[in-house]
Amino acid sequence: MLRLHDLSFRYKIPLRSSVLMLITALVVTASLIVREYDELRQDLATTSGHLGRVLANTLVAPLTHDDPWRAYEIINSPFHGGASESNPQTASLVMVLDANRRVFVATDPNQYPMLSDPSRANTDFYELWQAVARHNEPDTRPVEVKGSKSLYMVTPIISDGYRLGTLIMGYSKDAFLPRFFGIAKRAGLITLAVLVLLLPASWYWGQRFAKPLVDLAQSMGRIGREIPDEDEVGLYESKDEIGQLGAAFKTMLRELREKQSLEREVMLSERLAAVGRLAAGVAHEINNPLGGMLNAISTYRRHGNDDPLAARTLSLVERGLVQIKDTVSALLVESKMQSHYLTRQDIEDTHTLVQTDAHRKRVRFDWRNEVDGTLPLPSTLVRQVLINLMMNAIQAAPQEGEVACRVEREGERLRVQVGNNGDYIPQERMEHLFEPFSSQREDGHGLGLWVTWQIVHQLGGEIVAESVPDETRFTVTLPLAEAA
Amino acid sequence: MPNAILAPALTTAGVSASIAAIAQRFVPLRKAAILKEEHLDRRTFLALAAAVSASPLCAEAQTNAAMRIGLSPVFLDDQLSFLNDWRDYLQGRIGRAVRFVQRGSYREIMDLLLEQKLDFAWICGYPYVRNRARLRLLAVPVMEGRPQYQSYLIVPATDKTTNSILDLRGKVFAYSDPDSNSGFLYPRYALMQLKENPERFFARTFFTWAHRKIVEAVGSNLAQGGAVDSYVWETLRLYHPELTRRTRIVEKSPYFGHTPVVARTGVSRAEFDTMQEALLGMSQNVAGKALLKRLNLDGFVAGDDALFDGIARMMRALDART
Known part of the structure; x- marks a missing residue:
């Protein structure tokens, strides 16, 4: 079963506004009818007040002269104006009661014959009489009998302070009904017209109002599977609640995305750290026996044995061991290594060192060293980082390409930016960029970035690689704090 | 004047x-x-x-x-x-x-x-x-x-039972004029002939001061009976049948001048x-x-x-x- 609650706002809003319009129309119509009823009663009280006084005065003579026919003609006179029966201002019954509450004469002699007790024909007269028994002022008083279909206007017929009888005029409430129906019908038609005019407007308005909510709901539904792009959400920005909601939702999306990338970074960095620990452990384990083996070869050479085969073999072994040692020492980044503080000259030296390669490739080198004085950073490590990054950049840059390097102090940090305009690094490679042996290049062992990462991390800094077509840039920031 | x-x-x-x-x-x-x-x-x-x-x-x-x-x-x-x-x-x-x-x-x-x-x-x-x-x-x-007319005793047309003036005992009766023969003198005389007291026979009597209005009073049931000039009644029957139709003649008197x-x-x-x-x-x-x-x-x-x-x-x- 489709519940109203489950309906989309696209339908709920127009429906609700229509219901509101209907309720308004009903309330307005009802109040109009109530007002009309009051006005009718008021008019009735006024007209019948005049009529009652005139009739009561005129009826004095027929009552004193005991002339019911004259009285009958008098009370019938209001009906002779050709007034239609549906006019609520026309009495449906006029009756004259004598001093003994018997019918003196009535416009409807069939129901109220002369001399009869009117309450026998109509129980209204019990209450009516209760209401007017002590009413001795010569003015007309309206009496409403509960549950009666008629309104009564009662006028005592008084002559010289003596009450001769009572004039009762009955007005059928049914005669009011056509007027009420008329009002209700008119109100209904107007409501319908207004609905016809306003329904499309409220439909459009509902759609407009609901659209951001619907978009939001859809976008939210996508979270979990993916993080939707902020532009796709399509929520307008404003200070109203939906605008606030949109802004908050976009902030949430941004933060979600940041959190996601942070998580990825952390994961990456933890992975690199784990790999680093493993590599360092392995390197240490290899380094000790390696040193022993190289010492043994050296000792053997010193104590002489001219066996050429042995010498050739040992030389081969030694070359292999040295290569292993190079690799292992490359893996082992010794941050605890004693080194003097970084000076401007140290940085300039690195530039000189890579010049040869740069010249060979004829790249345009944009060098900017903005460091003055001494920085509390181990110069060896920083130089290695610089050389690694610059060498990588020169290699990555195309023939006659561009390489830029900028070193500057930024508050309590040293910032190194190295860029080139070579091929850009695709996303899938970016994830493994800093891992050892990940290089796809034929030359080199692919440890350069790995070593750089290790150094940066050991120094408590950060390295970020950004690669877009025509520009790949590595940014390293190193804190100066603790060393100082 | x-x-x-x-x-x-x-x-x-x-x-x-x-x-x-x-x-x-x-x-x-x-x-x-x-x-x-x-x-x-x-x-x-x-x-x-x-x-x-x-x-x-x-x-x-x-x-x-x-x-x-x-x-x-x-x-x-x-x-x-x-x-x-x-x-x-x-x-x-x-x-x-x-x-x-x-x-x-x-x-x-x-x-x-x-x-x-x-x-x-x-x-x-x-x-x-x-x-x-x-x-x-x-x-x-x-x-x-003939130079004569009668007095008609009329009742409302809805009254199907009244056959004589005696049936109107205790009812409301309309006379035309205290100086009228057909509308006052005759019905009272008729009652007297029937050994009834005309003053007490009806519960209530009233005058309409015109024969035509007797027809109206009886027709509207204001009076349950009335005495009317036959000439007026017959003339009304001719020119205003809607009035006479609402009445019924019960008795006709002898002819009078x-x-x-x-x-x-x-x-x-x-x-x-x-x-x-x-x-x-x-x-x-x-x-x-x-x-x-x-x-x-x-x-x-x-x-x-x-x-x-x-x-x-x-x-x-x-x-x-x-």
């Missing part, structure tokens, strides 16, 4: 002025007379008026300048256009202005007549017999070939004859016949006093009772 007020003010000195005034009064009448078959030419008319007003009996003559005819509701005296036509007709016939005088009850007409303030009057047989000595019978209407037109004793022989001739002659010419048709009468006859003996008998019987 402007003429009566005017009369004492007129003196010989004011004669010429009064002639002019009278002539002026007669101008519109003459216009009407031209339309009639027999009319007086203007000169004769003015001469007559001048002669009358110049006579020594100026005041008397002045009151006679217009023939004053009293009408009572013994017929349908509420048809004003008919009365207008009838007056024109009579003026043409008698060569004098005619003024109809109408009052709410028989008694008022009778009083005026007896005080000599009317010359003629169409009244009921009952007041006629009561004042026979001071009145002269001028004419009696003829209906259905029809409502007479009478003259006060002071009316001169000539005037009496002129007037009698005018009425009796109505059935002799087209205009008169047309008017009679509207009156639902065959005509007027001179009538015989003996016609009213029945009414006189009833009157004596009732008078004796009280």
Whole structure:
């Protein structure tokens, strides 16, 4: 079963506004009818007040002269104006009661014959009489009998302070009904017209109002599977609640995305750290026996044995061991290594060192060293980082390409930016960029970035690689704090 | 009555002025007379008026300048256009202005007549017999070939059970006029004949002061019974059947002399004859016949006093009772 609650706002809003319009129309119509009823009663009280006084005065003579026919003609006179029966201002019954509450004469002699007790024909007269028994002022008083279909206007017929009888005029409430129906019908038609005019407007308005909510709901539904792009959400920005909601939702999306990338970074960095620990452990384990083996070869050479085969073999072994040692020492980044503080000259030296390669490739080198004085950073490590990054950049840059390097102090940090305009690094490679042996290049062992990462991390800094077509840039920031 | 007020003010000195005034009064009448078959030419008319007003009996003559005819509701005296036509007709016939005088009850007409303030009057047989000595019978209407009529006892058409006046005991009964024969005298006499006391027989009685209204009162059930002039009832049946249809005739009385037109004793022989001739002659010419048709009468006859003996008998019987 489709519940109203489950309906989309696209339908709920127009429906609700229509219901509101209907309720308004009903309330307005009802109040109009109530007002009309009051006005009718008021008019009735006024007209019948005049009529009652005139009739009561005129009826004095027929009552004193005991002339019911004259009285009958008098009370019938209001009906002779050709007034239609549906006019609520026309009495449906006029009756004259004598001093003994018997019918003196009535416009409807069939129901109220002369001399009869009117309450026998109509129980209204019990209450009516209760209401007017002590009413001795010569003015007309309206009496409403509960549950009666008629309104009564009662006028005592008084002559010289003596009450001769009572004039009762009955007005059928049914005669009011056509007027009420008329009002209700008119109100209904107007409501319908207004609905016809306003329904499309409220439909459009509902759609407009609901659209951001619907978009939001859809976008939210996508979270979990993916993080939707902020532009796709399509929520307008404003200070109203939906605008606030949109802004908050976009902030949430941004933060979600940041959190996601942070998580990825952390994961990456933890992975690199784990790999680093493993590599360092392995390197240490290899380094000790390696040193022993190289010492043994050296000792053997010193104590002489001219066996050429042995010498050739040992030389081969030694070359292999040295290569292993190079690799292992490359893996082992010794941050605890004693080194003097970084000076401007140290940085300039690195530039000189890579010049040869740069010249060979004829790249345009944009060098900017903005460091003055001494920085509390181990110069060896920083130089290695610089050389690694610059060498990588020169290699990555195309023939006659561009390489830029900028070193500057930024508050309590040293910032190194190295860029080139070579091929850009695709996303899938970016994830493994800093891992050892990940290089796809034929030359080199692919440890350069790995070593750089290790150094940066050991120094408590950060390295970020950004690669877009025509520009790949590595940014390293190193804190100066603790060393100082 | 402007003429009566005017009369004492007129003196010989004011004669010429009064002639002019009278002539002026007669101008519109003459216009009407031209339309009639027999009319007086203007000169004769003015001469007559001048002669009358110049006579020594100026005041008397002045009151006679217009023939004053009293009408009572013994017929349908509420048809004003008919009365207008009838007056024109009579003026043409008698060569004098005619003024109809109408009052709410028989008694008022009778009083005026007896005080000599009317010359003629169409009244009921009952007041006629009561004042026979001071009145002269001028004419009696003829209906259905006879100068007589009846009293009808009517009840509402919805009442299917009433068969006689005795069934109306304790009911509300409508009389037309205390001086009416058919609408008052006869039903009371009938009750007396039935050994009933007319004063106590009905729970309530009232007067409608016109026969037509008896029909209305009974038709609307205001009264459960009523006594009505047969002439009025039959005429209404002809012209207003919607009224008579709501009533039912229960009893018809014996025939009585029809409502007479009478003259006060002071009316001169000539005037009496002129007037009698005018009425009796109505059935002799087209205009008169047309008017009679509207009156639902065959005509007027001179009538015989003996016609009213029945009414006189009833009157004596009732008078004796009280």
